[in-house]
Amino acid sequence: MDGTPAQKRGGIPRGISNTGPIVFSYGFRPFFLGAASWAILAMGLWMAAITSGFPVGGTYGAIEWHAHEMLFGFAPAVLAGFLLTAVPNWTGRLPVSGVPLLALLSIWVAGRVAMFLTGTIGVLPAAAIDASFLLSLLFICAREVVAGRKWKDLKVIAGLAALSTANIFFHCSVISGDTTGTATRLAVSAYTMLVIIVGGRILPSFTRNWLNRFGRTDFPVPYDGFDVTAIFGAFGTFALWTFWPESKLTGIAALAAATLHSVRLMRWRGWTTHPEKLLLVLHAAYLFVPLSFIGMAAGATGLIDQISVLHLLTIGSIACMMLAVMTRVSRGHTGRLLTSSARTNATYLAIIAAAIIRPLANVFPATYQVMVSVAGVLWIVAFGLFLLEYAPMLTHAKRGARSTD
Structure with missing residues (x-):
């Protein structure tokens, strides 16, 4: 087993567990x-619902269930895996592992089962079970950041708090018979802000370190006032879009944010990393951030509908970045070289293609059903290829040597 012995701090066992299955040694x-x-199974159920009327979602209905399980089922699991691995590195404290990690995973699984059985167990119990996962993750991460006195990382905790709020808001909207649009946009905004904040931390750092290996000095521009302006510009734009998605002011702010984040991405010099697709894909995923802002501006003026905007953000800005991070973290923390295989590259191509095709489906209504189906298949292929290659890494002991950034 890898790591140090488990310890106790503040009553919560920590450390990389050296007993039990290796899969519970790290988040x-x-x-x-x-x-x-769940990305594969939930998408398969959704496609069955829209193509053959397969009953899914219970009291929530198929559309709301699909939206919820992508935003508050699949995505929080990726976020948990990343944060439970990254936060210990940020704070210098030991990670949650072993039995506590199993308990947290069980809460997440219980939420998926509860949301599938809303018609059987009732909406209120299902909502309570589901909401407990993000609240638990928020408590764990906030406690670690505060204990480690890493105050600059509180903005990540704020993002988690926004997601927890959005999830509860989503449930309340369904229970009260209201639309879930505002809750959905709040969640999407929170995820994308996390992409913007964390991406601004890891992309230039990884790029600089990779270039340095080859003796190059054409490094990314260091974090400065421009990045702060871009982040606050994005925050303001998302605030407008969350509550007034079709406002002219939202469209103007979105165009300004698209410009700022296009420049920000250029400052990171991602094209220099083209030989290494494991790194290049992070820049490609971030490219969807300014593209999503452009889509947001188009949605505000009625050129495209809000469903297209949502999918540009969710599959492009969020899922592409998540899959890119999942492959990198999985390789780096299991002792593999930080280089992508042909299968990993195919994974990237599949998710990027889905991110392009799905938003366009609403633009071309004559081929809507075909494009939605193709995008769904590509999504399943992307995560299926990930499992095929990375499940053995995630379930076996770490190799002796690890390439680090």
Whole structure:
């Protein structure tokens, strides 16, 4: 087993467990496996619902269930895997593993079962069970950041708090018979802000380190006032879009944000990393951020509908970045070289293609059903390929040597 002995701090066992299954030795292992598996199963159920009328979602209905399980089922599992691995590195504290990690995973699984059985167990119990996962993850991460006195990382905790709020808001909207649009946009905004914040931390750092290996000095521009302006510009734009998605002011702000984040991405010099697709894909995923802002501006003026905007954000800005991070973290933390295989590259191509095709389906109504089906298949292929290659890594002991950034 890898790591140090488990310890206790503040009553919560921590450390990389040296007993029990290896899959519970670190947060990324079970949660990346769970996220990819649920991405495939939930998408398969959704496609069955829209093509053959297969009953799914219970009291929530198929559309609301699909939206919920992508935003508050699949995505939080990826986020948990990342944060439970990254936060210990940020704070210098030991990670949650072993039995506590199994307990947290069980809460997530219980939420998926509860949301599938809303018609049987009732909406209120299902909502309570589901909401407990993000609240638990928020408590764990907030406690670690505060205990480690890493105050700059509180903005990540704020993103988690927004997601927890959005999830509860989503449930309340369904229970009260209201639309879930605002709750959905709040969640999408929170995820994309996390992409913007964390991406701004890892992309230039990884790129600089990779270039440095080859003796190059054409490094990304260091974090400065421009990045702060871009982040606050995005925050303001998402605030407008969450509550007034079709406002002219939202469209103007979105165009400004698209410009800022296009420049920000250029400053990171992602094209220099083209020989290494494991790194290049992070820049490609971030490219969907300014593209999504452009889509948001188009949605505000009625050129495209809000469903297209949502899918540009959810599959492009969020899922592409998540899959890129999942592959990198899985390789790096299991002792593999930080280089992508042909199968990993195919994974990237599949998710990027889905991110392009699905938003366009609403633009071309004559081929809507075909494009939605193709995008769904590509999504399943992307996460299926991930499981095929990375499940053995995630369920076996770490190799002796690890390439680090």
